Amino acid sequence: MGKPPFPAPDILTAPPSWRCIDFVSDLHLHEGLLRTRDAFARYLQDTPADAVLILGDLFEAWVGDDMRCEPFEAGCVQALRAFGERRHLAIMVGNRDFLLGEDMLQACAAHPLGDPTVLKAFGQRHLLIHGDSLCLADTAYLQFRAQVRQPAWQQAFLAAPLGARLDQARRMREASQAHQQQQAREEWADVDEAAAEAWLDAAGAHTLVHGHTHRPASTPFGGLQDGMARWRHVTMDWDLDHGAPRAEVLRLTAEGFSRHPVTA
DSSP states (O other), rough: OOOOOOOEEEEEEEOTTTOOOOOOOOOOOOOTTTHHHHHHHHHHHHHOEEEEEEESOSOOOOOGGGGGGGGHHHHHHHHHHHHHSSSSEEEOSSSTTOOOOHHHHHHHHOEOSSSSEEEEETTTEEEEEOOOGGGGTTHHHHHHHHHHTHHHHHHHHHHHHHHHHHHHHHHHHHHHHHHTTTTTTGGOOOOHHHHHHHHHHEEETTEEEOOOOOOOEEEEEEEETTTTEEEEEOOOOBBBBSSSSSSSSEEEETEEEEEEEEOO
């Protein structure tokens, strides 16, 4: 598959008052992750960040903004809004919650974060994406993605009753989990390096920040660009309810990127 064209990115310029920007993604929140939900709420309350940028898959499944009134989701909205009313909260949709829309953003006092977005902060440009659009080896998923991002498909899906949409999302999630269980985690699709380098060149950025792949790491990426090394920072998926706990925030300050664990 060839390199996908670079979409026109949103631009987010950090004001001079910002000293700390946090990135999180892939919390996959649902009713089975109560400890994870509570830890996220405490993090939002305690973080020193001037801005929290969520890079997709905040929820395991989002079947329409009427979900925000369901008991579990309403608790998430309350925690998000408490932060969004005080500081800058921005949400990028992912492959699990791509139907999250304006009504939900307003309920959370959050700003939309485009995929891609160029963040201009501390004298540098950083390219922010969810990551799924550049997993070019996962051709079956990319075909599905193209279908469900069509306005006609979304309009038809959202016209169904909430219960029916939740049932369909549950079946799709079970099918996805069954497929993942047949593969070792290291076999899951990753961002295509050549395509990501092309996007970085187009964005005039040296740093790529993304989630989706569940492979948290900060590593040099590709070759030099204008004599400077490229870096890729992959955010961690969260789960404090099952198995070995994992939850982490990627933080950017004038000194650079750092990682900070979150505990239950």
